[in-house]
Amino acid sequence: MRFQNLSDVQRLIDQRVHEVPAIEFKSDAPLDGDAARRKFLRDVTSMGNSGGGTIIFGLTADDSSGVGVAMELSPIANPAILSIMENIVRDVVRPPLLWTLVDFEVGDGRVVIAEIQPSALGPYMVQGYDENRYYRRGETGVVRMTEFEVSSAYALAHRTAEHRDDEWRKHFLPMSTPPDEPWLSIASLPFEPFLPIFEGREINIYQVVRPPAVRKRLLGLPIHEATVRHWADGITADDELVGRPLAFKLRLHRDGSAGIAQKLENHLDLRTIARTVDAYLAYLADFWSTYSLRSPVELVVGISDVSKVIRATTLIGASQGGVVHPPDVTVTKVSISEEVLPWELTRAHVRHGFVRRFIERLSYAFDLQYNGELFTVGPLFVRGGAATGLLLGPGLIIRRRPGGSNTVALIDKAGRIHGSAGGITSFVVEGAVIDEAGDTLAVVEMTDGFACPPDYLSDNSVAESGVALAPWTEPTPDLGGPEVPTPTGKWSSGTVEAALG
Numbered sequence: 001m002r003f004q005n006l007s008d009v010q011r012l013i014d015q016r017v018h019e020v021p022a023i024e025f026k027s028d029a030p031l032d033g034d035a036a037r038r039k040f041l042r043d044v045t046s047m048g049n050s051g052g053g054t055i056i057f058g059l060t061a062d063d064s065s066g067v068g069v070a071m072e073l074s075p076i077a078n079p080a081i082l083s084i085m086e087n088i089v090r091d092v093v094r095p096p097l098l099w100t101l102v103d104f105e106v107g108d109g110r111v112v113i114a115e116i117q118p119s120a121l122g123p124y125m126v127q128g129y130d131e132n133r134y135y136r137r138g139e140t141g142v143v144r145m146t147e148f149e150v151s152s153a154y155a156l157a158h159r160t161a162e163h164r165d166d167e168w169r170k171h172f173l174p175m176s177t178p179p180d181e182p183w184l185s186i187a188s189l190p191f192e193p194f195l196p197i198f199e200g201r202e203i204n205i206y207q208v209v210r211p212p213a214v215r216k217r218l219l220g221l222p223i224h225e226a227t228v229r230h231w232a233d234g235i236t237a238d239d240e241l242v243g244r245p246l247a248f249k250l251r252l253h254r255d256g257s258a259g260i261a262q263k264l265e266n267h268l269d270l271r272t273i274a275r276t277v278d279a280y281l282a283y284l285a286d287f288w289s290t291y292s293l294r295s296p297v298e299l300v301v302g303i304s305d306v307s308k309v310i311r312a313t314t315l316i317g318a319s320q321g322g323v324v325h326p327p328d329v330t331v332t333k334v335s336i337s338e339e340v341l342p343w344e345l346t347r348a349h350v351r352h353g354f355v356r357r358f359i360e361r362l363s364y365a366f367d368l369q370y371n372g373e374l375f376t377v378g379p380l381f382v383r384g385g386a387a388t389g390l391l392l393g394p395g396l397i398i399r400r401r402p403g404g405s406n407t408v409a410l411i412d413k414a415g416r417i418h419g420s421a422g423g424i425t426s427f428v429v430e431g432a433v434i435d436e437a438g439d440t441l442a443v444v445e446m447t448d449g450f451a452c453p454p455d456y457l458s459d460n461s462v463a464e465s466g467v468a469l470a471p472w473t474e475p476t477p478d479l480g481g482p483e484v485p486t487p488t489g490k491w492s493s494g495t496v497e498a499a500l501g
Contacts, residue, residue: 025070026059057076190297380443
């Protein structure tokens with residue numbers, strides 16, 4: 001059952017629709033404690049493990065007859081409810097929960113629709129909040145799956161997974177790259193069934209390779225100037241010109257599989273690598289969203305011949321010592337592989353989370369003392385990727401000026417920003433500056449907290465490389481004041497300049 005608007009939900013009330021195994025009504029979604037989160041996770045995973053269905057949060061049911069009947073709307077007041085749900089599920093459900101969330105505003109609250117599908121990768125397991133269990137729907141509600149039920153579900157999934165390596169080879173992925181040269185490789189393969197999401201010549205191949213939605217993000221990358229062609233199973237692009245060696249390849253399959261390979265310059269810093277990976281993930285997310293890929297995707301990102309690529313910068317604060325090799329093993333490639341939901345990669349903080357895990361893998365390979373600075377402190381940007389000229393550092397915000405900089409605000413240990421005008425009207429959460437309502441004013445370029453609005457897309461035409469961080473400053477002691485608000489994940493109508501005073 002699809003809910004396109006609030007009228008579809010209201011119709012359930014008007015027609016006094018009963019709960020059935022595939023549709024459930026929840027008057028609220030309390031997620032402010034481990035017990036409440038465990039119950040929420042049991043509800044959503046059990047629905048997926050029982051064939052899928054829909055849960056409506058913010059709809060009270062009349063249980064007087066013994067069967068829940070849609071009675072009235074009970075909007076959820078928490079403005080960040082969607083982001084909180086997504087982050088809880090993303091952190092502890094394996095394999096990734098195949099679901100879509102839609103919310104409708106009702107007064108000052110929200111009604112949330114969670115449409116959940118079963119997984120072809122095996123049953124969903126809750127792995128967090130002191131849980132390591134599988135659940136399903138039973139006659140009396142949510143029950144634990146038996147060992148036989150779990151093994152049967154995995155046996156079914158195994159019949160699909162046992163041919164997975166063959167599918168990678170059939171798709172010629174990851175793309176081949178010359179040996180002894182540093183290349184960034186990104187490869188993705190949806191999980192079965194492999195269904196076409198686009199056909200051939202009726203689509204504009206140039207808009208597929210250079211989509212308007214992320215065009216600015218691709219500036220400065222070879223994809224922006226690549227030659228595009230149709231091929232037997234989709235679209236291909238490269239930058240091979242007469243007299244110039246190949247340095248970029250792209251292949252998009254009709255079933256949504258994709259391969260990207262870009263030759264890297266020697267001695268790139270982690271900030272540049274992070275920005276490049278994020279740009280290509282944003283590109284793939286736009287491609288999958290435009291052509292409605294609904295299957296989970298196996299995503300592999302790696303860099304070959306890493307010893308020629310990574311350079312430590314002031315961002316990291318350590319000298320390059322070469323790749324760390326275990327005894328009797330020579331490491332030439334660093335990569336990461338994860339199962340992702342394609343539509344979730346349209347959200348900035350989800351992409352940045354993947355990028356963060358990849359960058360951490362690279363820092364481990366070089367034994368760098370890397371503490372996540374790229375994602376929590378650094379230059380601040382606003383909607384559309386415009387630079388603010390402000391730098392978020394530990395304990396302070398500074399403004400860069402020609403020939404120097406000056407401090408414009410201090411940040412106490414609670415995250416309150418004490419500006420020059422007095423009073424507290426803004427806060428720092430997870431690398432983002434938010435206002436009193438929890439709306440976001442500015443973000444560090446790669447912040448992966450859910451204070452980062454989903455539509456944030458940094459702009460390569462203004463993004464800055466090699467920027468030194470503000471000097472380390474201990475946060476101001478907690479001076480008291482308003483509680484730090486919960487981030488809404490939405491942009492503020494105000495400006496960061498006004499909030500700082």
